[in-house]
Amino acid sequence: xxxxxxxxxxxxxxxxxxxxxxxxxxxxxxxxxxxxxxxxxxxxxxxxxxxxxxxxxxxxxxxxxxxxxxxxxxxxxxxxxxxxxxxxxxxxxxxxxxxxxxxxxxxxxxxxxxxxxxxxxxxxxxxxxxxxxxxxxxxxxxxxxxxxxxxxxxxxxxxxxxxxxxxxxxxxxxxxxxxxxxxxxxxxxxxxxxxxxxxxxxxxxxxxxxxxxxxxxxxxxxxxxxxxxxxxxxxxxxxxxxxxxxxxxxxxxxxxxxxxxxxxxxxxxxxxx
Amino acid sequence: xxxxxxxxxxxxxxxxxxxxxxxxxxxxxxxxxxxxxxxxxxxxxxxxxxxxxxxxxxxxxxxxxxxxxxxxxxxxxxxxxxxxxxxxxxxxxxxxxxxxxxxxxxxxxxxxxxxxxxxxxxxxxxxxxxxxxxxxxxxxxxxxxxxxxxxxxxxxxxxxxxxxxxxxxxxxxxxxxxxxxxxxxxxxxxxxxxxxxxxxxxxxxxxxxxxxxxxxxxxxxxxxxxxxxxxxxxxxxxxxxxxxxxxxxxxxxxxxxxxxxxxxxxxxxxxxxxxxxxxxxxxxxxxxxxxxxxxxxxxxxxxxxxxxxxxxxxxxxxxxxxxxxxxxxxxxxxxxxxxxxxxxxxxxxxxxxxxxxxxxxxxxxxxxxxxxxxxxxxxxxxxxxxxxxxxxxxxxxxxxxxx
Numbered sequence: 234x235x236x237x238x239x240x241x242x243x244x245x246x247x248x249x250x251x252x253x254x255x256x257x258x259x260x261x262x263x264x265x266x267x268x269x270x271x272x273x274x275x276x277x278x279x280x281x282x283x284x285x286x287x288x289x290x291x292x293x294x295x296x297x298x299x300x301x302x303x304x305x306x307x308x309x310x311x312x313x314x315x316x317x318x319x320x321x322x323x324x325x326x327x328x329x330x331x332x333x334x335x336x337x338x339x340x341x342x343x344x345x346x347x348x349x350x351x352x353x354x355x356x357x358x359x360x361x362x363x364x365x366x367x368x369x370x371x372x373x374x375x376x377x378x379x380x381x382x383x384x385x386x387x388x389x390x391x392x393x394x395x396x397x398x399x400x401x402x403x404x405x406x407x408x409x410x411x412x413x414x415x416x417x418x419x420x421x422x423x424x425x426x427x428x429x430x431x432x433x434x435x436x437x438x439x440x441x442x443x444x445x446x447x448x449x450x451x452x453x454x455x456x457x458x459x460x461x462x463x464x465x466x467x468x469x470x471x472x473x474x475x476x477x478x479x480x481x482x483x484x485x486x487x488x489x490x491x492x493x494x495x496x497x498x499x500x501x502x503x504x505x506x
Numbered sequence: 507x508x509x510x511x512x513x514x515x516x517x518x519x520x521x522x523x524x525x526x527x528x529x530x531x532x533x534x535x536x537x538x539x540x541x542x543x544x545x546x547x548x549x550x551x552x553x554x555x556x557x558x559x560x561x562x563x564x565x566x567x568x569x570x571x572x573x574x575x576x577x578x579x580x581x582x583x584x585x586x587x588x589x590x591x592x593x594x595x596x597x598x599x600x601x602x603x604x605x606x607x608x609x610x611x612x613x614x615x616x617x618x619x620x621x622x623x624x625x626x627x628x629x630x631x632x633x634x635x636x637x638x639x640x641x642x643x644x645x646x647x648x649x650x651x652x653x654x655x656x657x658x659x660x661x662x663x664x665x666x667x668x669x670x671x672x673x674x675x676x677x678x679x680x681x682x683x684x685x686x687x688x689x690x691x692x693x694x695x696x697x698x699x700x701x702x703x704x705x706x707x708x709x710x711x712x713x714x715x716x717x718x719x720x721x722x723x724x725x726x727x728x729x730x731x732x733x734x735x736x737x738x739x740x741x742x743x744x745x746x747x748x749x750x751x752x753x754x755x756x757x758x759x760x761x762x763x764x765x766x767x768x769x770x771x772x773x774x775x776x777x778x779x780x781x782x783x784x785x786x787x788x789x790x791x792x793x794x795x796x797x798x799x800x801x802x803x804x805x806x807x808x809x810x811x812x813x814x815x816x817x818x819x820x821x822x823x824x825x826x827x828x829x830x831x832x833x834x835x836x837x838x839x840x841x842x843x844x845x846x847x848x849x850x851x852x853x854x855x856x857x858x859x860x861x862x863x864x865x866x867x868x869x870x871x872x873x874x875x876x877x878x879x880x881x882x883x884x885x886x887x888x889x890x891x892x893x894x895x896x897x898x899x900x901x902x903x904x905x906x907x908x909x
Binding site: 287288289290291292294298305310311312335336337338339340341342362363364365367368385386387388389390391392395399410413414415418 | 520529530533535536537538676682689690693694695795796799804807
């Protein structure tokens with residue numbers, strides 16, 4: 234059983250959705266970002282989505298774009314991201330780590346070389362925004378062969394006809410994007426999200442996590458009623474941004490993220506109470 | 507149709523030209539581009555659709571565009587006869603209208619009610635705003651804030667035509683950033699919005715579709731040259747940013763090996779200057795951006811560079827995937843032209859022929875200035891003069907110290 238499967242099973246047994254937290258690797262600098270990463274599990278994060286910064290994040294809103302720019306300005310590279318995961322794994326053997334980002338830095342690194350290094354570092358899964366099932370030969374199939382989950386995004390535009398193709402090589406969990414839009418926008422209808430999750434679950438036994446637009450403990454409690462996991466990202470990257478002075482981390486930076494995750498975790502716990 | 511060894515068979519069903527092209531988009535957009543492809547396949551064989559394009563090309567754009575023998579320029583260069591395919595005489599002042607008419611008719615067929623587009627120099631933005639005015643569709647044009655500054659006349663034209671121009675401040679505020687923002691808008695407004703991409707790049711089927719709409723350039727050129735000289739030209743030249751005028755010009759000649767094809771890339775300050783040029787094939791390597799695999803300007807970690815060119819229409823860090831394929835197969839020779847060479851060419855054409863070219867097209871002319879003198883007087887070289895230079899008069903005036 235992979236770390237991801239195990240973690241979802243544990244949350245299910247505890248009668249609550251999993252809390253998936255997205256932070257940008259290297260934002261605003263390596264040491265602070267490492268400290269944030271290490272603080273996440275204690276604050277209630279079940280799974281860490283670790284953003285690989287990219288110069289052209291076409292599916293992201295302003296908050297995550299800026300987070301990526303800060304990380305790149307701080308010198309973060311794909312090699313650096315893997316190094317951070319490696320360091321994290323020395324202290325935490327159980328929290329699943331999913332790298333999220335865009336394909337070009339991986340393609341540039343070399344797919345085979347990347348998968349070996351990611352597996353070695355302790356990466357459990359990948360979410361690559363610009364690799365739909367039509368491009369599965371590129372990275373999805375090699376990743377599965379290397380023992381790394383490939384987590385697919387499904388969206389409101391993924392209809393029943395297309396859903397089987399999208400789910401075919403998906404593993405770990407299914408990430409339902411709550412809206413047509415970029416990260417950080419507002420969810421238009423919570424009821425529609427519940428229906429969509431039910432629709433996906435009629436096609437797969439995999440856990441379904443919902444992301445995009447979840448900002449508060451209340452959102453988490455509400456969306457978490459009908460899903461196996463909820464993903465928060467933009468608000469955490471925003472929390473980092475708000476504590477910076479002249480673009481540099483302060484003693485409030487790590488605490489801001491930790492406190493916000495703890496707050497949202499409270500919402501997760503009452504989702505099905 | 508073309509044989510198995512033809513270079514005109516691409517793309518395949520996956521939208522690939524060899525290694526290049528493909529559909530590297532977010533899942534939200536995937537159903538949309540599959541739908542677009544299905545509609546395009548149907549439209550392509552619909553006589554009503556094709557005759558509407560032809561009718562508009564004749565009466566609205568002013569096609570066929572003339573093939574003009576540039577006598578004084580030929581004498582000045584002292585080699586091959588130089589001909590200009592006058593796309594700059596089209597309505598809106600460039601080749602961009604050819605593509606916009608094809609796509610707007612498709613958008614109408616698909617029942618879309620809003621148009622978005624990206625633009626660099628503003629030529630595509632103007633052409634899009636124009637067809638949106640004609641077909642009564644609201645449109646939003648994304649344009650890098652830097653380009654908004656250096657291409658003011660085109661910004662005004664777009665606004666007068668009723669378009670909303672959204673300056674994009676992310677990154678260096680040029681074409682790549684405008685395209686990112688257009689994609690963000692599209693992913694948000696999937697139900698109503700048609701994304702009218704201006705160049706032969708992006709996810710499949712855009713590279714194929716834009717090439718098809720622009721290939722009228724080369725098809726006319728071939729016939730016009732045949733009528734004038736009774737044979738094929740020895741060389742054909744076009745400038746390459748994303749590469750829509752170039753692929754439209756080259757496509758008819760790909761299977762004519764006697765015709766040498768040259769693409770002029772933006773060499774900026776010179777390709778040895780790091781991040782100082784936009785020559786993605788001469789100075790980049792394959793990568794994935796904006797929906798396709800192609801040659802890209804990128805750093806060693808796969809982060810995309812901004813690139814630089816004096817021409818706002820050429821400073822894009824990628825190039826259409828069919829050009830990447832033609833570069834690898836060596837059918838087309840792509841060569842960098844520096845800012846200075848383009849400025850010299852701009853002035854030469856203005857003074858010898860009384861034609862003010864767009865800075866983009868001046869890159870193509872600079873390549874002609876290098877090649878024509880090495881060719882015999884009984885040979886011919888044809889340049890696709892893709893756009894006129896009215897929009898560049900102020901910025902060139904600044905460079906030359908005339909203001």
